[in-house]
Structures are given as structure tokens and as C-alpha cells.
Amino acid sequence: MKYHILTDKNINTFLQNIPKIREYFDDKVLISKEIGDGNLNFVFLVQSEKNPKKALILKQAVPYLRCAGESFALSRDRMSFEIRALRSYEKFTPSFVPKIYHSDEEMSLVVMEYLGEHIIFRKALMECRYYENFCEHISTFLAYNLFYTSSLHLESCEKRQMMDSFNKNRELCKLSEDFVFTFAYMEHETNVIDANALKDAKELFSKMEFRKNVLKLKYIFMTKSDALLHGDLHTGSIMVNEKESFVIDPEFAFFGPFGFDIGALIANLINSYISHLYENEDEKYREWILKTIEEIYEKFELKFLSLWDNQKESSLIVSNFIDEKTLLLYKKDFMQDIFSQSIGFAGCKMARRVFGIAGVEEIRGMKDLEKRADANKKALKIGIKLIENYENIKNTKELIKIIKESS
Amino acid sequence: MKYHILTDKNINTFLQNIPKIREYFDDKVLISKEIGDGNLNFVFLVQSEKNPKKALILKQAVPYLRCAGESFALSRDRMSFEIRALRSYEKFTPSFVPKIYHSDEEMSLVVMEYLGEHIIFRKALMECRYYENFCEHISTFLAYNLFYTSSLHLESCEKRQMMDSFNKNRELCKLSEDFVFTFAYMEHETNVIDANALKDAKELFSKMEFRKNVLKLKYIFMTKSDALLHGDLHTGSIMVNEKESFVIDPEFAFFGPFGFDIGALIANLINSYISHLYENEDEKYREWILKTIEEIYEKFELKFLSLWDNQKESSLIVSNFIDEKTLLLYKKDFMQDIFSQSIGFAGCKMARRVFGIAGVEEIRGMKDLEKRADANKKALKIGIKLIENYENIKNTKELIKIIKESS
Structure with missing residues (x-):
């Protein structure tokens, strides 16, 4: 369908024309409410009038920066990549992605399950809520989506074909290159530095050794195509109950590289851990966060390896190419690389939150300026340690030790 | 222009309709002769009747395997990638690529300078010819094309855009994965094994340790996008005088990875070196080949670094991100990786020639079966050493030492 922007006025007609959605609601009157709080897209909550529990979310991208107005052009192609990734998740891990009722790249929109009984994981962490199934879920999500879109599973041509449908997501890759791997570590106009943190910032900006490793990680991010990544898997991109x-x-x-999504998640959990040294001060909860980090990685690794064990043939390893004993050694090295890079990326994802343009709510939102500065100092310390030592940190035990020692 | 196959009958009219070519010949009568000896494409030598020194080459791909007939379909897209790569070479190193007069992706053809006074470098090596400028030329070709299509030079979006125009070259990438990195090291129906080499083959096919490194290198080949590669840079893809x-x-x-073209070239030079232990037995020439290998790599490295020194800003390293001292350390690691990978790829390119489907003429063409078996043994020995130790061979001196010790 030719692109046009949906509003309260035309959304009903649009939705009633999609059989699957008409069938779902079975109601001629739909109530739509724009609930988007983001800077980019329009998000409508659509409910059946006679049964408001019947509800779906419609998300549409507009060709400009929503929060800045129509004069700030921004390609709405981003929605195509979002749709394609959601469709891939739907294929490999349908339980961990909202049910999709309709998607239309030309209209830059997707209609999906309304998660009315779930909350953003970041908020849940801020409220000290426990989720006993989360590690099980997210480790499956990571293992399955990373494995099934990699050369360990896909046919060679199939993988390059799939890469083709994401390779045009250039602008957003460039954003990550700039904001995760560059500007937050140097004097830059986009940084946000509290007055009482100027000294810490200056100190960071004079550190050169660790930037060598930032460059190494940035180069991996820019040139390594292991698997389909979410690309921004922080705790705000996850909804739970x-x-x-x-x-x-x-x-x-x-x-991109296997470790990037894993690292993003670990970084955000460590940030949450740090925030709880000041807010709530609930030691038990802090321990739960650390246990969560450990479990996510360990379960991810076991599941990834188990998928690999069941894969008899792939574009990388054809049958009878290598014996079991040697393959085990190969896998060991391979998994060690994923771990190291996850740690390095986690370091970048933490360090960039301190002075970079996008802070994390649980730390940047702290009212007490002294506490905030102190929390930032700790986040920075851990981030730098992870970046400086990413090639030598061997397992989650060592990671947890570093977190504890530095906070 | 809509695709149609050119023949003696219609080629004249076709060429006369291209202003640049009409102008070049300035002759109403053109003599065309099909001179293609390859399996894939048609190659015409086109000459002016009144001045036969005025000559061009027209190369057209057909949608089937030429040597097998029309029933063996083969996408003619390959010519599009060839054209795009030639255009990129033309931009960065016009002196080292035939002058292009016309290219047409829809027609799957390119019209270019006729290299009537040059010979295939492989033949030249077989004839013990010396080329004092070759190292200078090919090192510039490698350094410029690799640097200028990498993230060390291109803008982030520009690079991903350029990758887009090569990412569909899937079938040929798959060929390399299969024939350079897989089948030649295991029992496989495509292998070609002389009767008196069955024992050596069996021994190779039982070696597992080195295959772990083959897998590592194959995985780098499959997932690393450093720069635009030629992809098949053997001595038969180079013409010289x-x-x-x-x-x-x-x-x-x-x-793909920086080291792949460099490795291909080194491997083919080593094979030539080995062949001269049996054919000609000209020690001076063998020494020249070894010196050539050393010089190519050393000059490549110097030129690559010099381009990098002059690049003040890139998508990887923005101004003021890192100080000179630390950048030097970063570059040192970076270049060491390129070298190691070049060595590993050289090993694969050598070892795969021994029993794999595509041998090299100077060894597989040896009439004396005993000498041939012996030469193959040496090629295999060096190939395996390079693969097994690629991460530890530090410089060209060590490489030359291995070649000498193993032959």
C-alpha cells in the first residue's frame, strides 16, 4: 500500500481492511489512542469498543524526526529493518517476540500484540522486581537468534542473501559507531557532563591506552558479520512479566559480531546493579542482578553449543571435515572469542553511558548529584576495566569479581 | 541495452554504436575474432581493418557454462561484479588495470584495452623472466585498492553502500568456501589425486589439528568485510611486460579480509618457486622469486601505512580520538593481523592446489610423475606449515625461512 501517515481519522478504515485484524477484533468500532512517547515513531493503542481487552499496537515510522517536526527529515526505512528483524525472531523464537498481526514495509508500519500486562525490564529492575524465568528466556532468545542467523547454521548463499536485507541499515549503524564507540570517550559537543564530574571526564579523555581497545572493538563492530543482531538490546528493549x-x-x-547484543544486555544489568548501591540499597536484589548476569551468559553458551551439536552440516563445517575431538577444541576457542568480545562490548556500552549523549535512566536520573557522580565514577571504572582487559577475562566468575571489586 | 549474445555477425554494429569506441577505431570495418579459451565467457579480439594495431578486447558472459553448453545454466551476474571491481580499480589504481572503453551490466560485457604486448604472469614465471617493476606495481595495486575500499578511508555509509553492490556475488564466494577451504583437505569426489600420491593424500586427510586452523581461516573469509577483494588473485590474473x-x-x-588477495599472490609465487626446483633448476631465478615475495609484502605494508598516515579522519578514527603514540601501537597490531592472515590464506591457497580440483599449471603440468609427486609433497608441506603457524609467523624473513627449509 502506498505510504500515507495514519491518524485517528483513517486508522479504523485501514485496520478493518486487513482480514486478520478485522477477524481478531470482530468489532466495527475500534478506539485508537496515540501513546508513543519516543522521539521517532507514532504508536497507537487500538482497542475494540465492545471488548477493550481486545487490543493491538500499531507502530508507524514517519519520514522525519517526530520530536523535532517535519523539517527534520529522517528516513523511515528503519521500520523495514525492524519488521525484518521481528519476522526473523518470529521464525526462530516466537515465544519471545510480540505476535505480529500485520506488517507493511511500504507503509512503514507493524501491527502487533499489545503487551498490556508486561512492563519495561529497565523499570522492573528499578523497582527491585524479581523474574525467575528471565534468564531462561533471554538466553534462549540470544542463543537461537544468533545461532540460526549465523554461518554455523545458514547455507552460505542464504546467509549472504539475508545480510542483503539488512545491509542498508547504514544510518543506524553509523549512530552506534559514533555514540557507542567514539564521542563518549573524547571532548565532544554531544556529551553531557555534570559540573562536578568535569575532572573525571577530563581524566577519561586523557586516557589513551584503553582507546586502543575501543578502536579494536569498533573495528570488529564495523567489519564482522557473525549473525543478525538486535543492535540495541538494552533493558529498555525488553518487556517482562x-x-x-x-x-x-x-x-x-x-x-554484526555475536558479542554485541550480549554485551549490551550485560552492561545494562551492571548499570542497574550500580544504581542499587544508592537507590533502595537492597543487597539481596543486587546479588540477584549479578546472578542474573552469570546465568544469562552461562545458559546462552550451553544453548548455543547444544544447537551447534545438533547441526550436522553447515556452510562452515561440512560432514566429516573434522573429528569430534578437534571440533571440541575449535568450539572452545570460538566460544572464548564470543565471551571476550561480549565483555569488550559491555565495557563500551557502560562507559559510553557516563558522559555520552544517551545516559541510562537509573543513573542519570538520580536526583542526588553526589550519588550520581559516584555512581558514574563506578560505571566508568568498570567500563574501562572491561575494555582494557576484554581479551583476558576468561569467564563470568572473573567478570563478577571485577564488578564487585570496582563498586 | 537488453541482453543479447554478440557474435561475429552483430558485434560490428554493436561497437559502432558506442561513440567512444567508434572514435577509437575510426574505421567502418572491424575484424572480430573469438579468442576465449576459458570455460565461462566469450572473448573477442576486435581490430581495425585498416590499422590492426588499433585493437580492443570485448568480454561477454553468457547465461550458461560455455564449455558445457546451454543446458548448464550459470548466472551471468558474475560480469556485473567484474565490471564493478574494474571500475573501482580504475578509480584508485588506473595504471594497473586495462583501460575500459565501455561496460554494460545488462549486456554482461566490458570492452577494454587489448594487452597485446603483455603476457600472463604465470607463463612469464614459468619462462624464468625477470620483471624489475613488478613488486613496485603490485604492491601499489594491493595497498591502494585495499586501503581505499576499507573503513580506514571510506565513510561508514559509503562503505556499506559499496558492500551492497558486491554482496550478491554469492555463488562465487561459495565456490571459494568449498574449493579453497574445504574439499581439498578431505576425501571428496572433486579431488584429483595421482596414483603415486594416494599415500600422501591419505596422510593429509587424517591430519586434524591443522584443519582447526583451516576452519578459523574459512570463518574469517566468510564473515570479515575489511575491503574489496579481487577474490582470485593468482598469477594467472595478472598480465605483465x-x-x-x-x-x-x-x-x-x-x-572480505585484507589478507586474502595478498595470500593468494604469495601462494602462487611459492608454487612457482617449487616448480623451479625441478623445471629449469635455475637457482638465481628461484632467489628472485623469494625476493619478490619479500618485496611485495614489505612494499605493500609501507604503502598501506603511508596512505593511512595521510588519512586524517575516517569512519574508524575521527580526529583527536587517539594520540600519535597510541595510534602507532594500534597500527602495529593491525598490520600484524593482516600479515598473519595473509600467511594463513597463502597456506590454504597452496595446500588446496595439491589434491583439489584446480591445480596450478607449473606443478600439475609436470610430465615426470615422480618429480610432480615430489613437488606436490613440498607444496603440501609448506602449505600445512603456514596454516598451522599462521598466527605465529611474524614477518617475511620467517616466511622465507620456512619456504627454504621445507623445499
């Missing part, structure tokens, strides 16, 4: 976990908003999706 | 060197036939072009 006691029973379910869903990954949303994969507009940064592209083919 | 005393004054000039030209790279041709980049139909395997794609974005």
Missing part, C-alpha cells in the same frame, strides 16, 4: 519476556524495537538490526 | 603490470578477471570480487 512473571511468565513472559519479549524483545522489542529492533530498528538497529544488522549483521 | 617490462614496463607495465595489469590485474584482470576480478569476477570473484567481494568484501
Whole structure:
């Protein structure tokens, strides 16, 4: 369908013309409410008038920066990559992605399940809520989506074909290159530095050794195409309740290094851990966060390896190419690389939050300026340690030790 | 222009309709002769009747395997990638690629300078010819094309855009994965094994340790997008005379790891070196080949670094991100990786020639079966050493030492 922007006025007609959605609602009157709080897209909550529990979300990208107005052009292609990533998740891990009722790249929109009984994982962490199934869920999400879109599973041509449909997501890759790997570590107009943190910032900006490793990691990010990534898997891109976990908003999706999504998640959990040294001061909860980090990685690794064990033939390893004993050694090295890079990326994702343009709510939102500065100092310390030592940190035990020692 | 196959009958009219070519010949009568000896494409030598020195080459791909007939379909897209790579070479190293007069992706053809006074570098090596400018030329070709299509030079979006125009070259990438990195090291129906080499083959096919490194290198080949590669840079893809060197036939072009083209060239030079232990037995010439290998790499490295020094800003390293001292350390690691990978790829390119489907003429063409078996043994020995130790061989001196010790 030719692109046009949906509003309260035309959304009903549009939705009634999609059989699957008409069938779902079975109601001629739909109530739509724009609930988007983001800077980019329009998000409508659509409900059946006679049964408001019947509800779906419609998300549409507009060709400009929503929060800045129509004069700030911004390609709405991002929605195509989001749709393609969601469709890939739907294929490999349908339980961990909202059910998709309709998607239309030309209209830059997707209609999906309304997660009315779930909350953003970041908020849940801020409220000290426990989720006993989260590690199980997210480790499956990571293992399955990373493995099934990699050369360990896909046919060679199939993988390059799939890469083709994400390779045009250039602008958002460039954003990550700039904001995750560059500007936050140097004097830059986009940085946000509290008055009482100027000294810390100056100190960071004079450190050169660790930037060598930032460059190494940035170069891996720019040139390594292991698997389809979410590209922005922080705790704000995950919605949870006691029973379910869903990954949303994969507009940064592209083919990149295995460790990037894992690192993003670990970084955000460590940030949450640090915030709880000041807010709530609930030691038990802090321990739960650390246990969560460990479990996510360990479960991810086991599941990834188990998928690999069951894969008898792939574009990388054809049958009878290598014996079991040697393959085990190969896998060991391979997994060690994924771990190291996850740690390095986690370091970047932490360090960039301190002075970079996009802080994390749980730290940048702290009212007490002294506490905030102190929390930032700790986040920075851990981030730098992870970046400086990413090639030598061997397992989650060592990671947890570093977090504890530095906070 | 809509695709149609050119023949003696219609080629004249076709060429006369292209102003640049009409102008070049300035002759109403053109003599065309099909001179293609390859399996894939048609190659016409086109000459002016009144001045036969005025000559061009027209190369057209057909949608089937030429040597097998029309029933063996084969996409003619390969010519599009060849054209795009030639155009990129023309931009960065016009002196080392035949002058292009016309290219048409829809017609799957390119019209270019006729290299009537040059010979294939492989033949030249077999005839013990010396080329004093070759190292200078090919090192510039490698350094410029690799640097200028990498993230060390291109803008982030520009690079991803350029990758887009090669990412569909899937079939030929798959060929390399299969024939350079897989089948030649295991029992496989495509292998070609002389009766008196069955024992050596069996021994190779039982070696597992080195295959772990083959897998590592294959995985780098499959997932690393450093720069635009030729993809098949053996000595048969280079034409030379005393004054000039030209790279041709980049139909395997794609974005891959820096070391792959360099490794291919080194491997083919080593094979030539080995062949001269038996044919000609000219020690001075063998020494010249070894010196050539050393010089190519050393000059490549110097030129690559010099381009990098002059690049003040890139998508990887923005101004003021890192100080000179630390940048030097970063560059040192970076270049060491390129070297190691070049060595590893050289090993694969050598070892795969021994029992794999595509041998090299100077060894597989040896009439004396005992000598041939012996030469193959040496090629295999060096190939395996390079693969097994690629991460530890530090410089060209060590490489030359291995070649000498193993032959």
C-alpha cells in the first residue's frame, strides 16, 4: 500500500481492511489512542469498543524526526529493518517476540500484540522486581537468534542473501559507531557532563591506552558479520512479566559480531546493579542482578553449543571435515572469542553511558548529584576495566569479581 | 541495452554504436575474432581493418557454462561484479588495470584495452623472466585498492553502500568456501589425486589439528568485510611486460579480509618457486622469486601505512580520538593481523592446489610423475606449515625461512 501517515481519522478504515485484524477484533468500532512517547515513531493503542481487552499496537515510522517536526527529515526505512528483524525472531523464537498481526514495509508500519500486562525490564529492575524465568528466556532468545542467523547454521548463499536485507541499515549503524564507540570517550559537543564530574571526564579523555581497545572493538563492530543482531538490546528493549519476556524495537538490526547484543544486555544489568548501591540499597536484589548476569551468559553458551551439536552440516563445517575431538577444541576457542568480545562490548556500552549523549535512566536520573557522580565514577571504572582487559577475562566468575571489586 | 549474445555477425554494429569506441577505431570495418579459451565467457579480439594495431578486447558472459553448453545454466551476474571491481580499480589504481572503453551490466560485457604486448604472469614465471617493476606495481595495486575500499578511508555509509553492490556475488564466494577451504583437505569426489600420491593424500586427510586452523581461516573469509577483494588473485590474473603490470578477471570480487588477495599472490609465487626446483633448476631465478615475495609484502605494508598516515579522519578514527603514540601501537597490531592472515590464506591457497580440483599449471603440468609427486609433497608441506603457524609467523624473513627449509 502506498505510504500515507495514519491518524485517528483513517486508522479504523485501514485496520478493518486487513482480514486478520478485522477477524481478531470482530468489532466495527475500534478506539485508537496515540501513546508513543519516543522521539521517532507514532504508536497507537487500538482497542475494540465492545471488548477493550481486545487490543493491538500499531507502530508507524514517519519520514522525519517526530520530536523535532517535519523539517527534520529522517528516513523511515528503519521500520523495514525492524519488521525484518521481528519476522526473523518470529521464525526462530516466537515465544519471545510480540505476535505480529500485520506488517507493511511500504507503509512503514507493524501491527502487533499489545503487551498490556508486561512492563519495561529497565523499570522492573528499578523497582527491585524479581523474574525467575528471565534468564531462561533471554538466553534462549540470544542463543537461537544468533545461532540460526549465523554461518554455523545458514547455507552460505542464504546467509549472504539475508545480510542483503539488512545491509542498508547504514544510518543506524553509523549512530552506534559514533555514540557507542567514539564521542563518549573524547571532548565532544554531544556529551553531557555534570559540573562536578568535569575532572573525571577530563581524566577519561586523557586516557589513551584503553582507546586502543575501543578502536579494536569498533573495528570488529564495523567489519564482522557473525549473525543478525538486535543492535540495541538494552533493558529498555525488553518487556517482562512473571511468565513472559519479549524483545522489542529492533530498528538497529544488522549483521554484526555475536558479542554485541550480549554485551549490551550485560552492561545494562551492571548499570542497574550500580544504581542499587544508592537507590533502595537492597543487597539481596543486587546479588540477584549479578546472578542474573552469570546465568544469562552461562545458559546462552550451553544453548548455543547444544544447537551447534545438533547441526550436522553447515556452510562452515561440512560432514566429516573434522573429528569430534578437534571440533571440541575449535568450539572452545570460538566460544572464548564470543565471551571476550561480549565483555569488550559491555565495557563500551557502560562507559559510553557516563558522559555520552544517551545516559541510562537509573543513573542519570538520580536526583542526588553526589550519588550520581559516584555512581558514574563506578560505571566508568568498570567500563574501562572491561575494555582494557576484554581479551583476558576468561569467564563470568572473573567478570563478577571485577564488578564487585570496582563498586 | 537488453541482453543479447554478440557474435561475429552483430558485434560490428554493436561497437559502432558506442561513440567512444567508434572514435577509437575510426574505421567502418572491424575484424572480430573469438579468442576465449576459458570455460565461462566469450572473448573477442576486435581490430581495425585498416590499422590492426588499433585493437580492443570485448568480454561477454553468457547465461550458461560455455564449455558445457546451454543446458548448464550459470548466472551471468558474475560480469556485473567484474565490471564493478574494474571500475573501482580504475578509480584508485588506473595504471594497473586495462583501460575500459565501455561496460554494460545488462549486456554482461566490458570492452577494454587489448594487452597485446603483455603476457600472463604465470607463463612469464614459468619462462624464468625477470620483471624489475613488478613488486613496485603490485604492491601499489594491493595497498591502494585495499586501503581505499576499507573503513580506514571510506565513510561508514559509503562503505556499506559499496558492500551492497558486491554482496550478491554469492555463488562465487561459495565456490571459494568449498574449493579453497574445504574439499581439498578431505576425501571428496572433486579431488584429483595421482596414483603415486594416494599415500600422501591419505596422510593429509587424517591430519586434524591443522584443519582447526583451516576452519578459523574459512570463518574469517566468510564473515570479515575489511575491503574489496579481487577474490582470485593468482598469477594467472595478472598480465605483465617490462614496463607495465595489469590485474584482470576480478569476477570473484567481494568484501572480505585484507589478507586474502595478498595470500593468494604469495601462494602462487611459492608454487612457482617449487616448480623451479625441478623445471629449469635455475637457482638465481628461484632467489628472485623469494625476493619478490619479500618485496611485495614489505612494499605493500609501507604503502598501506603511508596512505593511512595521510588519512586524517575516517569512519574508524575521527580526529583527536587517539594520540600519535597510541595510534602507532594500534597500527602495529593491525598490520600484524593482516600479515598473519595473509600467511594463513597463502597456506590454504597452496595446500588446496595439491589434491583439489584446480591445480596450478607449473606443478600439475609436470610430465615426470615422480618429480610432480615430489613437488606436490613440498607444496603440501609448506602449505600445512603456514596454516598451522599462521598466527605465529611474524614477518617475511620467517616466511622465507620456512619456504627454504621445507623445499
